[in-house]
Amino acid sequence: MALDIDGTLTAVGSNDISPAVKAAITRVTEHGTKVVLCTGRSLIGTTPIAAQVPASFAVCSNGAVWWDPVSAEVVKRTTFEPGPTIEALRALLPDSVFAVEQTGVGNLSLGEFLPGDLWGVTTSATFDEIAAIRTPRLVMRWLDRTPPELSFAVKDLELPGIEWSVDHTEAWLTAVPPNTTKGTALDELSRELGIDPRDALAIGDGSNDVEMLEWAGLGVAMGQAPATVRAVADEVAPTVLEDGAAQVLTRFFPA
Template structure:
């Protein structure tokens, strides 16, 4: 019998096309992999509400990794032990104030299943709310009363470098700061003690799958640890150079069915 694999899927720039859809070929390959007994899990920086659609479309029955590993839960099993890490409240408020001083277009603070926004507009409102209203909008350092699970920042284009240089000098012992370098530059800030890799290891252990039988697909900074950890770390053709360098191999781009190309060959779908 063929070995069972755990297949981890980043969303943006990996599983999803630019139109935010899953291509028919990639969906077919993943469904065939499921039929063969392989385990599929989404691993994304997005909140669950903004990834639920794809979880349901692929008819998954597994835990899901959100906020780059700060949240792991099983949407279909209330008894599955949930992981929900957070960034210390005092530091979060300090970071939010610093960002506001530098100049940002928008910020989003996630606290478990609740979120706050500087303003309900732009990329965050279009792609990360899924029609859910924020608990509040406005001055986030005053609104936030609990330790956040994650903080997402969309800087003004002319402030990207200033924000990058400033935040690199602070909080790195507490947080893991990763940039999403797509058409809209987004900084994702999560607790330092968790990554997609730590979350993936937890799921692999739960399913009794060895590290060598983990296949992980990714393209951006927040996929680095996961790609490095997996027995088969696969960089998308559109991945940043840092991900390609640490990956075991490079497949086609997300627009050219990179996931399907790899799985069809390796799993003989």
């Protein structure tokens, strides 16, 4: 069972999981089902969630960082050079700010993000300093803009050598290494575990969840998900404010 975090288990940006959702996830694991947290969050943003639910595994940074909650070890980390992507986005989107993930620590930032945007320790850096490192995850916020404005601005944008997605709740873009998505990570992980994707259930609400929902035997979009996400899902759950994930899980694992 693959579960997105923001907009699925919690309100966006929150670490608060409702009692109903916690209880439902616990019932799932008590039946022997493996629960994988599958999120665009960095590892340091994922650990507070993993501490609250009995997850077997965590796929962070849209698939670029794999973490074992039992051993507390990063078991896989895929990186890319962020410099060319930053240059392309800076030219197209003035007033944008950038941050690259330092796994387990925080971020190096180019420009100032809004309070609460980034997990962990944030350290200001120059473009040359950021471009000189490899990272599993680059994020960009277009300040004082809306998600529709960002989506329209990048609709014809080509960013070779990476995978990228735009958030539907903030003017926020996430870039990760090429051929890295939640779907590709789950496909590889399921093969290692000997689990057929047809036996998997996935729940999510964002554009970065599309490949995950298509991969799973049953892909469920949250009720507040954009139409493009709901369109690829097999079914649509109630919203996160209605504990939609708990309602779906309870169908298969009743109290």
